[in-house]
Amino acid sequence: MTRIRNLDEEPRVIQDELELCLDVWLEDELHNVYLLYAEQMGIFEAVMECIDNHKVCTRVFFIDGPGDTGKTFLYNILLGNRSMGKINLAMASSGIAALFLDGGRIVHS
Numbered sequence: 001m002t003r004i005r006n007l008d009e010e011p012r013v014i015q016d017e018l019e020l021c022l023d024v025w026l027e028d029e030l031h032n033v034y035l036l037y038a039e040q041m042g043i044f045e046a047v048m049e050c051i052d053n054h055k056v057c058t059r060v061f062f063i064d065g066p067g068d069t070g071k072t073f074l075y076n077i078l079l080g081n082r083s084m085g086k087i088n089l090a091m092a093s094s095g096i097a098a099l100f101l102d103g104g105r106i107v108h109s
């Protein structure tokens, strides 16, 4: 049975996130999937497969690489799955780093 969500009972961060899901501009990012380089695409597919099969797959992904290799670009495309109603909490350790993530915030805020 599907439980109807009372938004007022959700933590503030989830409420903010659900409001972000409604922003049309976020949909654009997922449309840019075709721009991903092969290595980015491999990661994108692995993460999305895990999200789609969340009942059988619980994993943590650690994406690492030298500067300017497209990690942030990939994160923002992954964050585009908000347009499919998914909740994505985009956290960074500093305010400047958070600015580069769609809907990003500092982890301790």
Ligand SMILES: Nc1ncnc2c1ncn2[C@@H]1O[C@H](COP(=O)(O)OP(=O)(O)OP(=O)(O)O)[C@@H](O)[C@H]1O
Binding pocket: 035, 036, 037, 040, 065, 066, 067, 068, 069, 070, 071, 072, 073, 074
């Ligand atoms: N698949 C792609 N297609 C087009 N441009 C890309 C692609 N991947 C990355 N870029 C561009 O390459 C540049 C560097 O990418 P990005 O900032 O994502 O790297 P990064 O690994 O997060 O860097 P840093 O570790 O320094 O933060 C950016 O200008 C980004 O727009």
